[in-house]
Amino acid sequence: MTAKMEASAGAISENTLMIYGIVVALVGTYLTYLNVVTGMAVFSFFGGIGAIAAIWWGSDTIKHLCSYGLGTGVPSAGMVAFGAGAIAMIAGTKFGMASPIVTLILAAIIGAVIGYIANNVINMNIPVMIFSLMKLSIVGALTMLGFAAMCTGTFMFNGLVIGGMTLSMEPAGEAAAGGAQTFMVTVLPEFAGSLIGGSALAVIFFLGAMALQHPFNACLGPNESQDRTLMLAIEVGFLSMFVVAVMSYAFLDMMAATVGLIISLIGWFYSYKQYIALSKRDAYAWLDAKPIIEVGGHE
Numbered sequence: 001m002t003a004k005m006e007a008s009a010g011a012i013s014e015n016t017l018m019i020y021g022i023v024v025a026l027v028g029t030y031l032t033y034l035n036v037v038t039g040m041a042v043f044s045f046f047g048g049i050g051a052i053a054a055i056w057w058g059s060d061t062i063k064h065l066c067s068y069g070l071g072t073g074v075p076s077a078g079m080v081a082f083g084a085g086a087i088a089m090i091a092g093t094k095f096g097m098a099s100p101i102v103t104l105i106l107a108a109i110i111g112a113v114i115g116y117i118a119n120n121v122i123n124m125n126i127p128v129m130i131f132s133l134m135k136l137s138i139v140g141a142l143t144m145l146g147f148a149a150m151c152t153g154t155f156m157f158n159g160l161v162i163g164g165m166t167l168s169m170e171p172a173g174e175a176a177a178g179g180a181q182t183f184m185v186t187v188l189p190e191f192a193g194s195l196i197g198g199s200a201l202a203v204i205f206f207l208g209a210m211a212l213q214h215p216f217n218a219c220l221g222p223n224e225s226q227d228r229t230l231m232l233a234i235e236v237g238f239l240s241m242f243v244v245a246v247m248s249y250a251f252l253d254m255m256a257a258t259v260g261l262i263i264s265l266i267g268w269f270y271s272y273k274q275y276i277a278l279s280k281r282d283a284y285a286w287l288d289a290k291p292i293i294e295v296g297g298h299e
Helices: 014-031 034-038 042-066 074-121 129-152 157-161 200-219 226-250 254-285
Strands: 164-171 183-190
Touching: 014 042, 014 074, 014 129, 034 042, 042 074, 042 129, 042 200, 042 226, 042 254, 074 129, 074 157, 074 200, 129 157, 129 200, 129 226, 200 226, 226 254
Parallel strands: none
Antiparallel strands: 164 183
């Protein structure tokens, strides 16, 4: 038996949010390819915008899934989403320009399988479980891919695993007459200084997972409203984007990283002000609220 709390009905439907979230996330990630076209890395911040769009959509999805209970499933749903998303994201980046699309498809498949196991094998019996975990896996994958593209300037596998190149020189053979010596030069990729090899992707994992979990967890209650929850998702999304911008100084040039830093700060400041305004509005609506009286309770 599953108890369901009514999630707030908002002006924007779940399907509309999903369409907006997927489109903006994909477009934002693809716009980072302008780095290759122009030879400048200043367009990397678009990946962060795409990741925020995915978090914005996902915060509503996690709300509807976790309304089947007391909200205690929010952290676990977020971690499952990013665990499945990490697998899809790493595998999907092997497909060149099609990487974002392939990542989305792989995430949907992995999420659906996890949702089926949770609902039909573990017997959680939540009506929206399969479709919600499928969507949340897509959210996790697109969020990680967007932030990874912002941090490194690319959404392709080689750019995420290769941090640089070193030269190795070895004598090519015996010294020629007169003492002249030839050398063989080998270019060796460095993996330890990359996004994945240096474990920076693990930081992105937790930044995205916390940003996805926090909005509904923070707004949960009888006066939860869709616009306030979604605004908080944008605010924590920009806060995560700020940390990714700081990390990008290790991978991008100074100007490109600074552009991402400034945009994330502006976005965070604006969304924070909007969230505080919405919080005051909802708090005022409950200013004179009376305690809920239990039916038949006299003690």
